[in-house]
Amino acid sequence: MKKVSQIQTLVIDGKEVGGRHDETILQVARENDIFIPTLCHLDGLTEYGGCRMCIVEIKGMPRLTPSCTTLIREGMVVTTNSERIMEYRRGILALLFTERNHICSACVSNGHCELQGLALKLGLTHVEFPYIFPKMPVDATHDRFIADHNRCVLCSRCVRVCHEVEGAHTKDIMGRGITARIITDLMQDWGESKTCTGCGKCVHVCPTGALTEKGKSVAEMEKRRQFLPYLKLMRERS
Amino acid sequence: MVLEELQEIAKIENERQGQFEHTINVCVAAGCLSCGSQELLDAFKREIDKRGIEKWCNAKGVGCLGLCTAGPLVSVEPSSTIYKAVTVSDVPEIIDALTGSPVSRLACSSDMSFFKKQQKIVLENFGAIDPERIEEYIARRGYESLFAALRDMTPSSVIERIVKSGLRGRGGGGYPTGLKWTTVMKASGPQKYVICNADEGDPGAFMDRSVLESDPHRVLEGMAIAGYAVGADKGFIYVRAEYPLAIKRLKKAIAQAEQLGVLGRGIFNTTFNFEIKLRLGAGAFVCGEETALIASIEGSRGNPRPRPPYPAEHGLWGCPTLINNVETFANVPTIIRNGSDWFAGFGTEKSRGTKVFALAGRINNTGLIEVAMGTTLRDIVFDIGGGIPEGSKFKAVQTGGPSGGCITEEHLDIAVDYDSLTKLGSIMGSGGMIVMDSTSCMVDVAKFFVEFCMTESCGKCVPCRDGSAQMYHLLNKITRGQGRMQDIHLLEKLCDLIKNTSLCGLGMTMPNPVMSTMHYFKDEYLAHVIDKACPAGVCNMKSGGRQ
Numbered sequence: 170m171k172k173v174s175q176i177q178t179l180v181i182d183g184k185e186v187g188g189r190h191d192e193t194i195l196q197v198a199r200e201n202d203i204f205i206p207t208l209c210h211l212d213g214l215t216e217y218g219g220c221r222m223c224i225v226e227i228k229g230m231p232r233l234t235p236s237c238t239t240l241i242r243e244g245m246v247v248t249t250n251s252e253r254i255m256e257y258r259r260g261i262l263a264l265l266f267t268e269r270n271h272i273c274s275a276c277v278s279n280g281h282c283e284l285q286g287l288a289l290k291l292g293l294t295h296v297e298f299p300y301i302f303p304k305m306p307v308d309a310t311h312d313r314f315i316a317d318h319n320r321c322v323l324c325s326r327c328v329r330v331c332h333e334v335e336g337a338h339t340k341d342i343m344g345r346g347i348t349a350r351i352i353t354d355l356m357q358d359w360g361e362s363k364t365c366t367g368c369g370k371c372v373h374v375c376p377t378g379a380l381t382e383k384g385k386s387v388a389e390m391e392k393r394r395q396f397l398p399y400l401k402l403m404r405e406r407s
Numbered sequence: 408m409v410l411e412e413l414q415e416i417a418k419i420e421n422e423r424q425g426q427f428e429h430t431i432n433v434c435v436a437a438g439c440l441s442c443g444s445q446e447l448l449d450a451f452k453r454e455i456d457k458r459g460i461e462k463w464c465n466a467k468g469v470g471c472l473g474l475c476t477a478g479p480l481v482s483v484e485p486s487s488t489i490y491k492a493v494t495v496s497d498v499p500e501i502i503d504a505l506t507g508s509p510v511s512r513l514a515c516s517s518d519m520s521f522f523k524k525q526q527k528i529v530l531e532n533f534g535a536i537d538p539e540r541i542e543e544y545i546a547r548r549g550y551e552s553l554f555a556a557l558r559d560m561t562p563s564s565v566i567e568r569i570v571k572s573g574l575r576g577r578g579g580g581g582y583p584t585g586l587k588w589t590t591v592m593k594a595s596g597p598q599k600y601v602i603c604n605a606d607e608g609d610p611g612a613f614m615d616r617s618v619l620e621s622d623p624h625r626v627l628e629g630m631a632i633a634g635y636a637v638g639a640d641k642g643f644i645y646v647r648a649e650y651p652l653a654i655k656r657l658k659k660a661i662a663q664a665e666q667l668g669v670l671g672r673g674i675f676n677t678t679f680n681f682e683i684k685l686r687l688g689a690g691a692f693v694c695g696e697e698t699a700l701i702a703s704i705e706g707s708r709g710n711p712r713p714r715p716p717y718p719a720e721h722g723l724w725g726c727p728t729l730i731n732n733v734e735t736f737a738n739v740p741t742i743i744r745n746g747s748d749w750f751a752g753f754g755t756e757k758s759r760g761t762k763v764f765a766l767a768g769r770i771n772n773t774g775l776i777e778v779a780m781g782t783t784l785r786d787i788v789f790d791i792g793g794g795i796p797e798g799s800k801f802k803a804v805q806t807g808g809p810s811g812g813c814i815t816e817e818h819l820d821i822a823v824d825y826d827s828l829t830k831l832g833s834i835m836g837s838g839g840m841i842v843m844d845s846t847s848c849m850v851d852v853a854k855f856f857v858e859f860c861m862t863e864s865c866g867k868c869v870p871c872r873d874g875s876a877q878m879y880h881l882l883n884k885i886t887r888g889q890g891r892m893q894d895i896h897l898l899e900k901l902c903d904l905i906k907n908t909s910l911c912g913l914g915m916t917m918p919n920p921v922m923s924t925m926h927y928f929k930d931e932y933l934a935h936v937i938d939k940a941c942p943a944g945v946c947n948m949k950s951g952g953r954q
């Protein structure tokens with residue numbers, strides 16, 4: 170039984186906009202050229218709601234709401250860029266920078282990194298909290314790819330693309346809280362994986378320098394993400 | 408099974424019990440078991456055999472008697488004498504005393520406030536029935552409510568009774584139970600589920616565990632009634648694997664109930680089917696959060712997901728799912744039996760009925776209590792709880808565990824209910840109450856809860872995952888005498904950020920212990936930071952030169 174789609178109208182940043190009832194605030198905002206920063210969201214993957222970069226204010230709700238996982242509702246009044254929101258976004262981003270080791274000048278993704286891009290865009294000039302600098306492993310056992318956990322922001326894009334698009338479910342998350350990390354199979358070396366097809370999708374969806382191709386030097390790792398919405402569209406058609 | 412058969416079981420059981428002039432009830436819930444109550448029960452049985460008095464004297468294991476601090480506990484009927492800290496060597500003396508006056512050396516005074524000021528609904532069978540025998544539950548009118556619901560009431564009238572009773576969820580949030588049931592009933596779908604949340608992960612809380620260990624059938628009956636009301640034929644109990652005794656008794660209870668036909672197919676010769684399965688949790692606190700719990704039952708990693716959609720519409724395997732706490736379900740049979748007006752007669756206007764609390768910390772009567780909502784904290788701590796150990800002074804009581812806050816002396820006279828506690832910056836939570844006196848350092852207490860949340864955070868969302876680690880780091884610094892004023896400001900900022908941007912309840916409420924101690928005990932924070940001194944003498948201010 171297919172549901173009939175309903176058109177609903179709402180206000181985002183003072184602008185009256187409309188969308189289908191099954192669209193998220195983020196989708197409708199983007200259709201209307203309203204910028205909302207994101208990190209864990211990626212067109213073509215299921216929503217995760219983990220990074221909290223995309224938070225917005227909805228009138229009548231005291232807490233902030235992630236726009237990537239919240240569906241629009243008739244009459245909603247949404248603010249995407251108040252000073253309060255920006256302050257929280259900068260706070261969250263700062264926390265991400267303290268979590269692991271993000272020294273851009275030594276990273277193959279320098280200049281192409283979404284984390285770095287967000288910091289520039291949001292005007293994060295300094296971090297008040299102390300850096301934790303945990304010692305995380307680097308897995309270079311795969312022929313073509315490297316996983317450097319020091320750069321990972323746990324956005325789970327790699328886990329989702331591997332499971333949802335490639336169908337291999339090679340990547341997953343182990344551990345809780347601050348000790349959580351991405352693993353390959355049941356915590357094996359990537360090079361030993363029997364499930365990894367070597368497609369490289371995870372590398373290209375990874376927003377940072379955590380997953381990269383071998384043989385790239387500083388600032389050389391550019392990622393191609395366009396394949397994802399395209400693949401999805403083609404699959405839905407067939 | 409028809410009503411007559413149920414009543415016949417009750418009759419036979421009552422006759423069996425009636426032939427004994429004296430019954431010796433030995434608590435075999437986890438607390439007393441851990442101080443040797445099983446050996447004690449065996450010793451009573453042996454002594455009864457030896458004296459050949461088994462015709463008129465019976466010894467049996469029963470559920471929790473409440474005063475866990477003084478275990479093993481024994482209650483003797485019909486005189487209702489309660490003996491505390493009984494050892495095997497006391498057995499002959501207690502049996503001698505059955506026909507005379509109680510052994511005064513061991514007896515608790517019968518008008519002790521601990522027993523007198525309580526109001527028992529959920530715990531009504533505690534200390535009276537053997538949790539491993541369904542007959543004893545039936546003898547106390549067990550499964551009659553299920554029968555009444557199935558045979559005499561429509562699902563809507565069952566729900567109406569729950570709505571009118573004013574029952575609110577006992578798992579922490581206090582969401583109106585009747586409203587939740589209505590939503591699940593109205594949700595469309597060929598398959599619906601009922602889940603009982605028995606994950607109970609708050610440090611210091613043991614209410615749900617005691618209910619499952621002492622009166623498991625009450626929860627099964629409540630779930631079956633809920634299943635009938637919302638239109639579900641399958642139920643799950645998600646119970647943590649650290650509760651082996653609760654699991655054992657639940658398994659036994661389910662098997663007995665299925666055998667008698669009060670669970671399973673065609674219950675009470677109606678067309679209603681209801682089966683209950685156990686699912687064991689591996690002890691993650693966050694798996695008590697309903698969406699994480701559902702993910703865990705589905706076999707996935709126990710991560711919360713954003714709500715809406717709520718489980719009532721989109722729950723287990725995408726089906727409408729009713730999820731309630733153990734104590735919530737345990738209230739249901741009594742509400743069906745005695746009516747909503749009766750239940751609503753207890754408690755305050757917005758919080759009806761009673762609440763079970765686990766008293767712990769610096770208090771004389773550590774244990775399990777049930778009081779009408781609206782009882783004052785002062786009554787709970789000083790009358791029922793017997794006050795603070797001698798020579799010390801009350802400082803605060805922490806409610807709601809890692810999601811709650813502290814309540815100080817000046818607020819002790821408030822009537823405890825969901826709203827009054829929230830107003831004071833704490834929450835009702837699931838019912839843990841930790842009492843603190845002058846030997847507790849409030850900064851250290853805050854650090855304890857933050858550390859708990861840091862290690863229990865699932866790690867999915869950034870504010871909770873990293874914010875907790877940063878808060879812990881700052882509190883650690885302050886308790887080592889290395890804090891600066893700026894750190895207090897940073898703590899405040901973090902609290903605000905985490906509270907407003909986290910994904911699930913764990914993150915949203917994690918700042919509460921910090922905010923509430925900073926509010927009521929700012930002077931202690933300042934003493935640590937400015938004078939480099941811990942007023943309670945708990946923190947080692949000179950430790951560690953690192954950081």
Ligand SMILES: Cc1cc2nc3c(=O)[nH]c(=O)nc-3n(C[C@H](O)[C@H](O)[C@H](O)COP(=O)(O)O)c2cc1C
Pocket residue numbers: 575576577578579580581582584604605606607608609692693694695696697698730731732733735837911912913
């Ligand atoms: C971190 C976290 C832990 C929770 N743990 C429990 C728990 O152990 N037991 C419980 O019944 N509810 C727990 N809850 C609340 C549940 O999500 C849910 O609200 C509750 O089971 C609903 O039942 P009720 O309406 O009967 O209270 C927890 C919530 C959070 C955010």
Ligand code: SF4
Pocket residue numbers: 320321322323324325326327328351371374375376377379380
């Ligand atoms: S490896 Fe990359 S894609 Fe995967 S979770 Fe880490 S940052 Fe995200």
Ligand code: SF4
Pocket residue numbers: 693710711863864865866867868869871872909910911912913914915
């Ligand atoms: S608030 Fe904490 S426990 Fe909840 S989803 Fe976020 S990281 Fe996980």
Ligand code: FES
Pocket residue numbers: 206207208209210217218219220221222223224235236237238
């Ligand atoms: S983009 Fe919405 S939470 Fe990450």
